[in-house]
Amino acid sequence: MEHETTQTHAHGSVKSYVTGFxxxxxLTIIPIVLVLSHALAxxxxxxxxxxxxxxxxxxxxxxxxxVREGEQPRYNVMALILGCVIVxxxxxxxxxxxxxxxxxx
Amino acid sequence: MAHTxxxxxxxxxxxxxxxxxxxxxxxxxxxxxxWIFLVTDCLLFGTLFAAYVVLRTHTDGGPNGKELFEVPxxxxxxxxxxxxxxxxxLAALAMNQGKRNQLLGWLAVTALLGxxxxxxxxxxxxxxxxxxxxxxxxAFLSAFFTLVGTHGLHVSLGLVWMTAIMLQLRRRGxxxxxxxKVFVISLYWHFLDAVWIFLFTVVYLMGVM
Amino acid sequence: xxxxxxxxxxxxxVTGDPLIYGADVAIVLTTIAxxxxxxxxxxxxxxWKEWLTSVDHKKIGIMYLIxxxxxxxxxxxxxxxxxxxxxxxxxxxxxxxxxxEIFTTHGTIMILFMAMPMMFALFNIVVPLQLxxxxxxxxxxxxxxxxxxxxGAMLFNLSFVIGxxxxxxxxxxxxxxxxxxxxxxxxxxxIWGIQISGIGSLATGINFLVTILKMRAPxxxxxxxxxxxxxxxxxxxxxxxxxxxxxxxxxLLFVDxxxxxxxxxxxxxxxxxxxxxxxxxxxxxxxxxVVIPAFGIYSEIVSTFSKKKIFGYKSMVFSMMxxxxxxxxxxxxxxxxxxxxxxxxxxxxxxxxxxxxPTGVKIFNWLFTMFRGRIQLKQPMLWTLxxxxxxxxxxxxxxxxxxxxxxxxxxxxxxxxxxFHQVLIGGVVFGYLAGIYYWWPKMFGFKLDEKLGKWAFWTxxxxxxxxxxxxxxLGFMGMTRRVYTYGWDMGWAPLNLVSSIGAFLMGIGFxxxxxxxxxxxxYGERDTTGDPWNARTLEWSIPSPAPMYNFAxxxxxxxxxxxxxxxxxxxxxxxxxAAPALEPIHMPKNSGIPIIMAAFWFVAGFGFVFSWxxxxxxxxxxxxxxxxxxxxxxxTDYYIPVDEIxxxxxxFGRGI
Numbered sequence: 001m002e003h004e005t006t007q008t009h010a011h012g013s014v015k016s017y018v019t020g021f022x023x024x025x026x027l028t029i030i031p032i033v034l035v036l037s038h039a040l041a042x043x044x045x046x047x048x049x050x051x052x053x054x055x056x057x058x059x060x061x062x063x064x065x066x067v068r069e070g071e072q073p074r075y076n077v078m079a080l081i082l083g084c085v086i087v088x089x090x091x092x093x094x095x096x097x098x099x100x101x102x103x104x105x
Numbered sequence: 106m107a108h109t110x111x112x113x114x115x116x117x118x119x120x121x122x123x124x125x126x127x128x129x130x131x132x133x134x135x136x137x138x139x140w141i142f143l144v145t146d147c148l149l150f151g152t153l154f155a156a157y158v159v160l161r162t163h164t165d166g167g168p169n170g171k172e173l174f175e176v177p178x179x180x181x182x183x184x185x186x187x188x189x190x191x192x193x194x195l196a197a198l199a200m201n202q203g204k205r206n207q208l209l210g211w212l213a214v215t216a217l218l219g220x221x222x223x224x225x226x227x228x229x230x231x232x233x234x235x236x237x238x239x240x241x242x243x244a245f246l247s248a249f250f251t252l253v254g255t256h257g258l259h260v261s262l263g264l265v266w267m268t269a270i271m272l273q274l275r276r277r278g279x280x281x282x283x284x285x286k287v288f289v290i291s292l293y294w295h296f297l298d299a300v301w302i303f304l305f306t307v308v309y310l311m312g313v314m
Numbered sequence: 315x316x317x318x319x320x321x322x323x324x325x326x327x328v329t330g331d332p333l334i335y336g337a338d339v340a341i342v343l344t345t346i347a348x349x350x351x352x353x354x355x356x357x358x359x360x361x362w363k364e365w366l367t368s369v370d371h372k373k374i375g376i377m378y379l380i381x382x383x384x385x386x387x388x389x390x391x392x393x394x395x396x397x398x399x400x401x402x403x404x405x406x407x408x409x410x411x412x413x414x415e416i417f418t419t420h421g422t423i424m425i426l427f428m429a430m431p432m433m434f435a436l437f438n439i440v441v442p443l444q445l446x447x448x449x450x451x452x453x454x455x456x457x458x459x460x461x462x463x464x465x466g467a468m469l470f471n472l473s474f475v476i477g478x479x480x481x482x483x484x485x486x487x488x489x490x491x492x493x494x495x496x497x498x499x500x501x502x503x504x505i506w507g508i509q510i511s512g513i514g515s516l517a518t519g520i521n522f523l524v525t526i527l528k529m530r531a532p533x534x535x536x537x538x539x540x541x542x543x544x545x546x547x548x549x550x551x552x553x554x555x556x557x558x559x560x561x562x563x564x565x566l567l568f569v570d571x572x573x574x575x576x577x578x579x580x581x582x583x584x585x586x587x588x589x590x591x592x593x594x595x596x597x598x599x600x601x602x603x604v605v606i607p608a609f610g611i612y613s614e615i616v617s618t619f620s621k622k623k624i625f626g627y628k629s630m631v632f633s634m635m636x637x638x639x640x641x642x643x644x645x646x647x648x649x650x651x652x653x654x655x656x657x658x659x660x661x662x663x664x665x666x667x668x669x670x671x672p673t674g675v676k677i678f679n680w681l682f683t684m685f686r687g688r689i690q691l692k693q694p695m696l697w698t699l700x701x702x703x704x705x706x707x708x709x710x711x712x713x714x715x716x717x718x719x720x721x722x723x724x725x726x727x728x729x730x731x732x733x734f735h736q737v738l739i740g741g742v743v744f745g746y747l748a749g750i751y752y753w754w755p756k757m758f759g760f761k762l763d764e765k766l767g768k769w770a771f772w773t774x775x776x777x778x779x780x781x782x783x784x785x786x787x788l789g790f791m792g793m794t795r796r797v798y799t800y801g802w803d804m805g806w807a808p809l810n811l812v813s814s815i816g817a818f819l820m821g822i823g824f825x826x827x828x829x830x831x832x833x834x835x836x837y838g839e840r841d842t843t844g845d846p847w848n849a850r851t852l853e854w855s856i857p858s859p860a861p862m863y864n865f866a867x868x869x870x871x872x873x874x875x876x877x878x879x880x881x882x883x884x885x886x887x888x889x890x891x892a893a894p895a896l897e898p899i900h901m902p903k904n905s906g907i908p909i910i911m912a913a914f915w916f917v918a919g920f921g922f923v924f925s926w927x928x929x930x931x932x933x934x935x936x937x938x939x940x941x942x943x944x945x946x947x948x949x950t951d952y953y954i955p956v957d958e959i960x961x962x963x964x965x966f967g968r969g970i
Contacts, residue, residue, distance in 0.1 A: 156588065165583035269945050
C-alpha cells in the first residue's frame with residue numbers, strides 16, 4: 001500500500017532546481033559586487049541588498065521548497081505570510097521603538 | 106440502537122484501502138506540522154535579527170563588523186550552503202525517481218557541505234575570539250555570536266538528523282514514512298539556506314559596507 | 315569534608331525561614347504518602363501504563379487539569395501571604411526579600427503554570443470531541459508537550475526549597491535579573507522552568523492548529539465549527555507566533571547570565587529596555603492567548619443554557635481572529651513611560667483602544683444570545699453571567715490605561731494591579747471555571763454539586779470585588795505595586811484591610827470548590843445520557859466519559875450545532891439513528907519516551923541552573939537519545955478490533 005502514496009510530495013524537476021540554483025548564485029553575486037565596488041552607498045545600498053535577499057528568499061520558496069504545490073487550501077502559505085508580517089513587525093517595530101535610545105545616548 | 110454517530114460517514118472503501126489512505130493522511134499531516142514549525146523558527150530568527158539590528162552599533166569602543174568580517178570567508182560559507190541546498194534538492198529528486206543509492210549519495214554530499222560550512226564558521230569564531238572579540242566584549246558581539254551561532258547550531262543539528270535518516274533509508278528503503286522524512290529534512294535544509302541569505306545580507310554585507 | 319558538605323547544603327537548600335521548613339516537611343510527608351499508597355495498593359504499573367505513558371488526549375487533559383489546580387493552590391497561597399503582609403501597615407510577617415520572591419512566583423505561576431495548563435486541559439478534553447475526531451493530529455507530541463510543561467513547572471517550583479526563588483518580578487526585567495543584581499540561581503530557575511514548559515506550549519499550539527485545520531469530521535466546514543474550537547484556532551495562531559519570541563528573549567537573558575554577554579546589561583553597550591520591548595511582544599499576545607479560549611467557552615455556555623443558537627456567529631469568528639492579529643501590534647502600552655516618543659506612544663495607544671471594538675462586539679453578541687432565551691441558571695451559566703459585568707469594567711479601566719499621557723499617572727500603581735486582575739480573574743479564571751463545570755460530566759461522568767457550587771460562586775465573586783475594587787482607589791492614592799509594607803501616615807490602611815478580607819473570601823471559595831469536588835465524586839449526579847445539559851455540539855453525542863476511541867463511527871456533519879440539529883431531526887421523526895457499520899479503529903500506541911525525554915530536559919535545566927555543565931550535557935544527551943529512539947521507531951500504532959468496540963459501546967448501554 002505504500003506505493004500508492006508516491007504522489008503526495010513528488011515535486012520539482014532537474015530544470016527547476018538548476019534554474020533556482022543559477023538565480024540564487026546571481027542574486028548572491030550582485031550584492032557582493034555592489035558592496036565591494038562601492039557603486040552605491042548608504043540607504044540606497046541597504047534597500048537594494050535587502051530587496052535582493054527577499055527575492056532570493058522567494059526563489060528558495062518557489063524553486064526549492066515548492067510552496068505552490070501541495071494540498072488545498074494552502075495553510076502553510078497562509079501561516080508563512082502571517083509569520084513574515086510578524087517578523088517584519090518585530091524587526092521594524094524594535095528599530096522604531098528603540099530609536100529613542102539613539103537620542104538618549 | 107447506537108446513537109453515537111450523528112449520521113454515518115458513508116464509506117465505500119475496503120478496509121485495506123482505508124488504511125493506506127489513513128497512512129497517506131498522516132504523512133501529509135506531519136508535513137503541514139513541519140511547515141508550521143518552520144514558521145515558528147522564522148519568528149525565532151526574526152527576534153534574534155531584531156536584537157541584532159538594534160544592538161549592531163553598540164560596539165562599546167570594541168571592534169565592529171568592518172574590522173572583523175573577512176569577505177572571502179563569509180562568501181565561501183554562503184556558496185557552500187547555497188550548493189548544499191541545491192544538492193538536497195537533487196536528493197529529493199532522486200527519491201522521487203525511486204533511486205535509493207543516488208538519494209543516499211546526494212544526502213551524503215549535502216551533509217558533507219553542511220559539515221564544511223560548520224567548520225568554516227567554527228574557525229571564524231575561534232579566530233575572532235582569539236583576537237579578543239568574544240561574546241562578552243560588547244552588545245554588538247553578543248548579538249552577532251548569538252544570531253550566527255543559533256544558525257550554526259541549526260545546521261549542526263540538521264547534520265545529526267540527516268545522518269539518522271540516511272541510516273533509516275539504508276535499512277528500510279524508500280517507503281511512505283522515509284519519503285516524508287527526506288522531504289521534511291530537505292525543507293529544513295532549504296529553510297536554513299533562506300535564513301542564511303538574510304544573515305549574509307544584514308550581518309555580513311551591511312557589516313563590511 | 316563534613317563542614318564542606320554543610321556549607322554546600324546551607325546554600326543548596328533554602329534555610330532560615332520557618333515557613334519554608336514547614337513546606338519542606340509537608341513536601342516530604344506528601345511524597346512518602348503518595349509512594350506508600352501507590353505501593354500498598356500495587357498501583358505503580360497502573361499509573362505507568364494508564365496515565366504516565368498515555369497519549370490519549372482525554373487523559374492528558376485530565377493530567378493538565380490536576381496540575382493546574384495544584385498550581386492554582388500554590389499561586390493562591392502566594393497571594394494570601396502577600397495580602398496578609400499588606401493587611402495593615404508595618405507588619406513584619408514577611409521580610410522584603412521574601413515578599414519579592416512571593417510576588418514574582420505568584421505572577422509567573424498564575425499565568426504560565428496555572429492559566430496555560432488549565433487552558434490546555436480544556437483544549438485536550440474538548441477540541442477533538444467537538445470536531446468529531448479520534449485524537450489530536452500528533453498524539454505523541456501532545457504527551458511530550460504535557461510532560462515538558464510538567465517538568466518545567468516542577469523545576470520552577472523546586473526553587474522555593476532548593477537554591478532560592480526568583481525575585482525580579484514575573485517578567486524578570488533586567489538589569490535587576492542580570493548577574494550584576496541577581497547573582498543567585500533564582501533567575502536561572504525562572505528561565506529554565508519557563509523555557510522547558512514553553513517548548514511544550516509551542517508544540518501544543520502547532521498540534522491544535524493542525525488538528526483543527528485537518529481533523530474535522532467529514533462535512534464540518536470551518537464556518538460550521540463550534541465557537542470554542544474557533545477560539546482554540548485563534549489562540550493557537552497566537553501561540554505559534556508569540557512563543558518563539560519568549561524563547562529567544564529568555565535565551566538572550568540566559569546568555570547574558572551564563573556566558574557574560576551584554577544584551578541587556580548596563581555596561582558594554584547592552585540595553586535593558588530591549589528586553590522589555592521583546593518580552594512584551596510575547597507578553598501582550600500571551601494575555602489574549604489565555605483569554606480568547608475563555609471567550610469560546612462563554613459562547614458555548616451562553617448558547618447551551620439560553621437554548622438558542624449563538625447570536626452573530628460570523629461576527630464572533632471575525633472578532634476573535636481580528637483580536638488575535640491585533641494583539642501583536644499593541645505591546646508598547648506596557649511601557650509607555652519608557653518615553654519612546656509621542657509618535658510611538660500614539661500609535662500603540664490607538665491600536666490598543668482598537669482592540670476594544672471586536673471585544674465589545676462579542677459582549678453584545680452574548681447579551682443578544684441571552685435576550686429572549688430560556689435561561690437556565692446552572693453553574694456554568696452563573697460564572698458566565700458574573701463574567702460579563704466584571705470584564706466590562708476591567709475593559710473600561712484598560713481603555714483608561716491605554717491613554718498614553720494618563721498612563722504616566724497609573725503606571726505601576728495599584729490601579730494597574732486591579733485592572734489586570736479584573737480581566738484575568740473576571741475573564742480568564744471565571745471562564746475556565748465555567749468550562750470546567752460545563753465539561754466536568756464529559757470528563758468524569760458525573761456533575762459537580764450545585765449547592766456547594768453556589769457557595770463557591772458567591773464567595774469567589776463577593777471576595778473578588780471586595781478584594782480588587784479598593785485597589786483602584788489605592789492606586790489613585792499613590793500606592794505602587796510591589797511595595798512590601800507601608801506606614802500608617804499613608805492613609806492606605808483601611809482599604810488594604812478590606813482588600814485582604816476579599817482575598818481570603820476568594821480563598822474560602824476555592825476551599826468550597828475542593829469540598830465540592832470531593833463530595834461530588836461520591837454523591838454527584840451521575841450522567842448516564844452523555845448529554846446532561848441538553849447541549850448542542852458533538853462532544854455531547856457520545857457517552858460520558860468518552861470511550862478511548864471517542865466516536866465508534868465518525869460523524870458526518872452538515873450544519874452548525876450539529877448535535878442539536880440531529881436531536882431536532884430525531885424528535886421530528888425525520889431521521890432514525892442508523893446502525894453504524896463499524897470498522898477497526900486506528901489508534902496511536904502509548905509511549906514512555908515523552909515522560910523520559912521531559913525528565914532529561916529537567917536534568918539539563920537543573921544542570922544549567924547551577925552551572926553544572928556535566929549535568930546539563932548529560933541531560934541534553936539524554937534528550938538527543940530520546941529523539942533518535944523515537945525517529946527509529948516505526949511500529950507506533952495499532953487497530954482496535956470491531957469486537958472490542960462493540961463490547962465498549964455495550965458497556966455504555968449503547969448496544970449494537
